Amino acid sequence: MKYLIIYGSSGSGTGKTMDVVNTLKEHLGADFIDVSNYKLSFFDYTHSNKDDDFHGIAQQMVCADCIIFATPVYWYAMSAQLKVFFDRLSDLITIRKPLGRQLEGKMLTFVATGHDELLPEGFHVPFKRTAEYFNMGYTEGVYVCTNSKVFDPIRVHEKMIQFAESF
Ligand SMILES: Cc1cc2nc3c(=O)[nH]c(=O)nc-3n(C[C@H](O)[C@H](O)[C@H](O)COP(=O)(O)O)c2cc1C
Structure with missing residues (x-):
């Protein structure tokens, strides 16, 4: 994989x-993209941004078997950085349909961190529904509470290994 x-x-x-x-990343030997290091702008109805870095990232997505989105919870939702990327998935159903179709059959999941004990209700919806939209498989994501009162690095390490081995 x-x-x-x-x-x-x-x-x-x-x-x-x-x-x-x-x-x-280490346990799976995963490729890694930090969207903040790429030139990515908001979705544009006129696609004037079609030559930015989105296309290259989308090409990496279709080369993978499993795509894992990673985000903190900011104001009960995914980070703005990742949401900009999610909006650009619209390119894959407009100007880059052949690439979008190649996502079919791949797996999608997520890793989230936050201060609260639990993920806010509905947090998983964009991930699950996006997987369904592109005919991808969906595996429930994993949440790590990073509140220093409860954060235990050893337990979190174990939890992530367990998550990695559940695919
Ligand atoms: C702008 C902002 C909004 C946040 N909103 C939430 C929230 O709604 N729920 C929550 O549990 N934690 C929230 N937090 C805490 C972060 O999710 C948490 O500290 C996370 O582990 C930070 O990860 P990072 O270092 O990658 O940003 C927020 C933090 C910031 C900076």
Whole structure:
């Protein structure tokens, strides 16, 4: 299996989500994309941004068997960085349909971190519904509470290994 992690956080490369994702990345030997390091603009109805970095990332997605989105919870939802990327998936059903069709049969899941004990209700919906839209398989994501009162690096490491081995 070839894994691709697509990560978006204001902590770009150094934050709590990155700490959690590192275990997964190493255990799976996954390819890794931090969307903050790419030129990606908001979805544009006129597609004037069609030559930015989205196309290259989409090509990496179709080369993977499993795509793992990684995000902190910001205001009860995925990070703005990742949401910009999600909106651009619309390119795959408009100007880049052949590429979009190649997502069929791949697996999609997510890793999220947040301060609260539990993920907010409905957090998983964009991930699950996006997988359904592209005829991909969906595996329930994993959530890690990073509140220092409960965060235990060893347990989190074990949880991520268990998650990685559940695919
Ligand atoms: C702008 C912002 C909004 C946040 N909103 C939430 C939230 O709605 N629910 C939650 O559990 N944690 C929230 N948090 C806490 C982060 O999700 C948590 O600290 C996360 O592990 C940070 O990961 P990062 O270092 O990759 O940004 C928020 C943090 C920030 C900076």
